[in-house]
Amino acid sequence: MVLGQGEAKETDDPFVQASSAEEPNLFDEHLRAEYPDMYKEEPVDEDQSSVIPTKAESIQDKKPKPLDFSKPEKTKTVGGKRAGLALLLSMISVGASGYFGYQQMLQSKNLTRETEDVSKIIGSISEDLNTNTLSLSTLQTRTAVLETEAQRVPELASKVSSHEQKISQLQSSSAQREKTASELSVALRDSNEKLAALNASYDNLSQQQRQIAQVARQKVAQPESPVRSRPSSPPAPIIATALGSAVIESMDSWGHNQYVVMMEPSGDWISVRRGTTYDGWLFTGANNDYAIFTRGDRTMKVRIGG
Numbered sequence: 001m002v003l004g005q006g007e008a009k010e011t012d013d014p015f016v017q018a019s020s021a022e023e024p025n026l027f028d029e030h031l032r033a034e035y036p037d038m039y040k041e042e043p044v045d046e047d048q049s050s051v052i053p054t055k056a057e058s059i060q061d062k063k064p065k066p067l068d069f070s071k072p073e074k075t076k077t078v079g080g081k082r083a084g085l086a087l088l089l090s091m092i093s094v095g096a097s098g099y100f101g102y103q104q105m106l107q108s109k110n111l112t113r114e115t116e117d118v119s120k121i122i123g124s125i126s127e128d129l130n131t132n133t134l135s136l137s138t139l140q141t142r143t144a145v146l147e148t149e150a151q152r153v154p155e156l157a158s159k160v161s162s163h164e165q166k167i168s169q170l171q172s173s174s175a176q177r178e179k180t181a182s183e184l185s186v187a188l189r190d191s192n193e194k195l196a197a198l199n200a201s202y203d204n205l206s207q208q209q210r211q212i213a214q215v216a217r218q219k220v221a222q223p224e225s226p227v228r229s230r231p232s233s234p235p236a237p238i239i240a241t242a243l244g245s246a247v248i249e250s251m252d253s254w255g256h257n258q259y260v261v262m263m264e265p266s267g268d269w270i271s272v273r274r275g276t277t278y279d280g281w282l283f284t285g286a287n288n289d290y291a292i293f294t295r296g297d298r299t300m301k302v303r304i305g306g
Helices: 015-018 026-034 080-151 153-221
Strands: 237-241 247-254 257-263 269-273 281-286 292-295 300-305
Touching: 015 281, 080 300, 153 247, 153 257, 153 281, 257 281
Parallel strands: 237 300
Antiparallel strands: 247 257, 257 269, 281 292, 292 300
16 A cells, blocks of 8 residues: 555555554564564665654644646555565465365365265165064064964873883784794694694505405415415504604605605705605604605605604
8 A cells, every 4th residue: 555645545455454553563573583584674865754644743633735747746555565565475375274174175075985885885784684684584484484383392292101001012012923823823733733744644654555355366376275374564653763764854745745854964955755765764744753655565654864
């Protein structure tokens, strides 16, 4: 601001107020101490002493001089350095405001990113919650089914107990049947032995009948002699422990047939069926103790087991 003749105008501009202030404040003193070159007083021209008022006189009390347009009036710039400093401080303040605004913008962007991340996390949590809700619903359904099945457990246990009792009864009945079957088997074996003895007796009777018929035929064929001789009785049966060199080990019955199992001296086993011959002897039957063989009118009883 340039001060000339006339009255000073009041203004709200801080730069104008700073340039026109007469008394320094604390901030001004601090700036003077930090920047002494900025506040170095310049020499004032005596010709211009009328332009800048002194302390003794006021600008308002000084009478205005008529304007002289013959030469330009010299003026003195007051407070220019102060205005520049104030402008610098204002620019620094504006820069600081811009810096803080930029930082706030970065924080806003970071907050926006964090908000997006939080939204994604919330979405993921929502999906997990939906999945867990579906799993919980499925689990509840299965739990209801299991509870229904659990209510049937006593009924199933009763059925199992009933089946176990039936199985126990069947086992007892099976044991009784096995015992009966064993008794029947013993009775059947005894019956087979008796039947074998009867067959042997029948064979003996048949053999005797054949012998009687043969003798009768011989008598018919022979002429009668004047002297009748008393018929001789058949020889007594021979009791032996072996038939020749073979030992009878056992007797078996298969149906109506009887077999004797014989072991020869060579160690070979031979099975002889009733009605067949061995070493010229006809096997006619057997009982519990003896196997009966015949050859002509001779009879041999061979002990079973040697």
